[in-house]
Amino acid sequence: MSTEQLFPLLTEENEAELERFIRVLKKVWPMKARHREHLKYDIRDMSRGLTSERSERKTDYMSEAKFQSPYLHYFLPWNLFRMSRLFSGLELDIPDGGDVVDLGSGPLTAVLALWMSRPHLRERKLNFTCMDRAPKAMQTGLKIFQQIAGKDSPWRIKTVKAAFTDRINRKADLIIVANALNELDWSGRVARPQAEKLTKHLINSAKDTGRVLLIETGVRLTGRVIAEMRSQMMDNGFKPIAPCPHVEECPMPALSQSSPWCHFNFSVKGAPQWLHDLSAESKLDKDNVSMNFLYLSGKGSKAWGGVRVISQPFRLHGGMGQYACSHKGLTLIDYGNKRPLEPGQLFAPEWPAKPKIDLKSKAIILPYKG
CATH class of the missing domain: 2.30.24 (Transcription Regulation, Sacy; Chain A)
Structure with missing residues (x-):
């Protein structure tokens, strides 16, 4: 029986890129010894702020200086690992001269992961528009990209300080929304209007052949968000490419604390040793990571009963x-x-x-x- 793998193990080249990321970071974001010593506590504090204390978190927390170091050293590389595994398993053949929009870009996580995991795209002239309310994070991400890809990269990256649904000037071949939907309000009666508004914005911003990729970190809340977005996107003519093998109603919509929700756990094999060491030092060891996502287009994928x-x-x-x-x-x-x-x-x-x-x-x- 033949199978198709959605999260293949990283290539040796991809592993090497993640391994050298810490050396790049030391050039772009050098730390004094006392700040490095305190990093494990900052990571732990930020982790609490993103999980158990998320209701107390400021909306523009990525603009605050105290969050920059823990995010860049811990959360960014783990997100690069997650996205590299996903991008390796998805069909992401962006055409030469194509336009990519990254909404809620942060430190250009999706752009960095795309470069690391899809080497066949590196020689193409791609135009990236990265949009976020925290310009400092994007500028840091741009410096990291320039160190990793080199000054001769044909990728053109434009950073724009913008809110989530601000107008996108050029229609995109691919729109990526990674780890950003969870920043919005999805409580109670707000959820459906929120999804309707976002759906309209995303579809209107994509080319006729364009695709939309939504990525989240794999918690029940984002499972519900993804399910709501799936419903609205399908009502407006977009169909799933992955992970859904069908266009029927989602059987895992996270409607309650006891109902099933769509997310994937996979091993951390291939993650760099320095990141494992830092995670252990911060008492946040990992043996697996979680993710939920939705990849759509007007055409979707061929339903064959998989x-x-x-x-x-x-x-x-x-x-x-x-x-x-x-x-x-x-x-x-x-x-x-x-x-x-x-x-x-x-x-x-x-x-x-x-x-x-x-x-x-x-x-x-x-x-x-x-």
């Missing part, structure tokens, strides 16, 4: 099981004693004539033939 593996494997009836997404809805793969697939893999199923329903999750059960 099943996308979503969750990590778990014990099931003495064997192994995994939750997945299919055109039949929430799907529970029953592997028996066979080896489970990796989260993100897409495969062609062999459905039983009369599938059973799992009593706990109400998922349709798919015995895996292997």
Whole structure:
């Protein structure tokens, strides 16, 4: 049975780029010894601010000097790792002379990850418009890019201080919104109007053949946000390319604290040792990372009945099981004693004539033939 992997392991070249990132950062953002000694505490404080204390966080926190060092040394490289894994598995063939818009760009995370993970794009003349309310973060990201890509790179990057839905002057071949949707208000009755407004803005800013890529860090809140955006984008004529293997209603919309939500966990194999060391020093060790995302276009991808593996494997009836997404809805793969697939893999199923329903999750059960 053939499968398609959504988050392939990094190439040696991509790993090397992440490994040398710390040397680039030392040139662009040098730190005094006492500031480096305190970095682990700053990272921990910022982590709390982005999670348990996020309601107290200022909207423009990336403009504050105290957040720059922990973000650049810890959060940025982990995001580069996540996005490199994703970008390696997506079809991202931006045409020569193409236009890319990066909304909520921060320190140009998506641009840096794209350069690191897709070497076939490096010689193309691409035009990037990076938009964010924190110009200092973008300027730092631009300096990092210039160090990594060199002064002769044909990529042209324009940074614009702008709010999320400010007008985009040139329609884009690709619009990326990475780790930015969670900065907006998605509470209660605001969620749907918010998604409607954003959807209109994104579709109006894309070329007829343009694509939109939404990326978030893989928590339940962003699972709900992505599901709401999916619904609105589809109502307005855009269809999923990935991860959804269908155009039916999302079976994992994170409607409650107990309902399923679409996100992917994958290993940190390939992440640089210096980043592992800094994470351990900050008492934020990682053995896996999470992500949710949505990639769409007016055409979408051809629906052929594939099943996308979503969750990590778990014990099931003495064997192994995994939750997945299919055109039949929430799907529970029953592997028996066979080896489970990796989260993100897409495969062609062999459905039983009369599938059973799992009593706990109400998922349709798919015995895996292997």
